[in-house]
Amino acid sequence: MPIKSILKQQLQQSAFASLAVVVSSVSLMAGSAWAESPVNIINAEAAISPITIVPLRDNISVLEGSGGNIGVMDGQDGKFMIDAGIAVSKPRIEEALAKISSKPVKYVIDTHWHWDHTNGNSWLHAAGATIAGTPNTAKHMSTASRVDDWDYTFPPAPKGGVPSVLITKPKTFKFNGQDIIVTPVKPAHTDGDMFVYFKQADVLFMGDLYWNGVYPFIDNKHGGNIGGAIKAVDVALKVAGDNTQIVPGHGEVSGRKELVEFRDMLSSIRDNVATLKKQGKTLEQVIAAKPTKEFDAKWGQFVINPDLFTRLVYQGM
Numbered sequence: 028m029p030i031k032s033i034l035k036q037q038l039q040q041s042a043f044a045s046l047a048v049v050v051s052s053v054s055l056m057a058g059s060a061w062a063e064s065p066v067n068i069i070n071a072e073a074a075i076s077p078i079t080i081v082p083l084r085d086n087i088s089v090l091e092g093s094g095g096n097i098g099v100m101d102g103q104d105g106k107f108m109i110d111a112g113i114a115v116s117k118p119r120i121e122e123a124l125a126k127i128s129s130k131p132v133k134y135v136i137d138t139h140w141h142w143d144h145t146n147g148n149s150w151l152h153a154a155g156a157t158i159a160g161t162p163n164t165a166k167h168m169s170t171a172s173r174v175d176d177w178d179y180t181f182p183p184a185p186k187g188g189v190p191s192v193l194i195t196k197p198k199t200f201k202f203n204g205q206d207i208i209v210t211p212v213k214p215a216h217t218d219g220d221m222f223v224y225f226k227q228a229d230v231l232f233m234g235d236l237y238w239n240g241v242y243p244f245i246d247n248k249h250g251g252n253i254g255g256a257i258k259a260v261d262v263a264l265k266v267a268g269d270n271t272q273i274v275p276g277h278g279e280v281s282g283r284k285e286l287v288e289f290r291d292m293l294s295s296i297r298d299n300v301a302t303l304k305k306q307g308k309t310l311e312q313v314i315a316a317k318p319t320k321e322f323d324a325k326w327g328q329f330v331i332n333p334d335l336f337t338r339l340v341y342q343g344m
């Protein structure tokens with residue numbers, strides 16, 4: 028079987044099934060610009076993807092299949108969600124939420140502004156939910172925001188889809204008998220990320236501060252940078268213990284060990300790229316030196332390939 032088909036098959040079997048099609052189009056592009064923005068491809072895939080419910084502790088679940096992972100806690104007070112997925116998934120997310128219980132969604136926390144985490148805000152707000160996020164998340168969603176790396180300009184979100192509760196320092200929601208601690212961090216994946224910790228359940232939602240088993244995207248243009256991305260994981264690791272269930276923005280639920288491994292990968296690659304950059308090497312020369320080499324077999328098999336990840340690290344320092 029050709030390598031590309033094997034890769035595609037592996038991806039389709041993984042938690043990243045909805046994005047496998049992106050990888051095949053990237054490899055067809057042989058490293059040049061996108062033939063089609065990955066945003067359009069991911070939206071088309073989300074429009075037909077089933078939503079899978081992965082139960083965690085204490086009535087908390089993860090919904091997979093609509094861009095980034097979505098968190099749902101259910102209980103007497105209603106539902107509390109982490110991220111909203113992509114709007115085209117609405118009928119299947121509604122079905123999944125109804126399967127969990129008939130209680131309404133009261134809150135949605137946006138971990139950051141990217142559309143694969145916030146595009147569903149509008150319909151959830153129309154259904155009665157209050158949306159919370161950082162001021163920078165609200166700012167990027169209120170204007171047209173371009174991501175060159177995805178060759179896509181996002182239009183402003185409708186007013187109801189923009190967070191109305193702005194979070195600038197750690198805030199605890201008391202809901203369904205649970206202390207839910209929402210913590211904004213300094214610029215990392217973007218300039219407006221937050222992680223969310225369910226204290227009694229010991230479940231931590233990282234948003235895109237954590238991609239399990241694959242190189243992450245870093246949105247340098249919207250304030251993200253590799254140094255901040257590493258520091259944000261360090262902050263979260265102070266919260267996570269040996270039994271914490273940790274939900275990444277993309278990939279499967281893990282424990283602390285995998286998050287430490289992700290942090291160490293980021294830090295090693297940052298050091299490798301920094302050394303080359305200090306020697307005066309250009310971006311092209313740094314990419315050619317393959318500073319990610321020892322990590323590529325495990326981490327480089329997804330949308331953010333080794334060359335792109337090297338560029339994101341280089342441009343963010």
Ligand SMILES: [Zn+2]
Nearest residue numbers: 139141216235
């Ligand atoms: Zn993101």
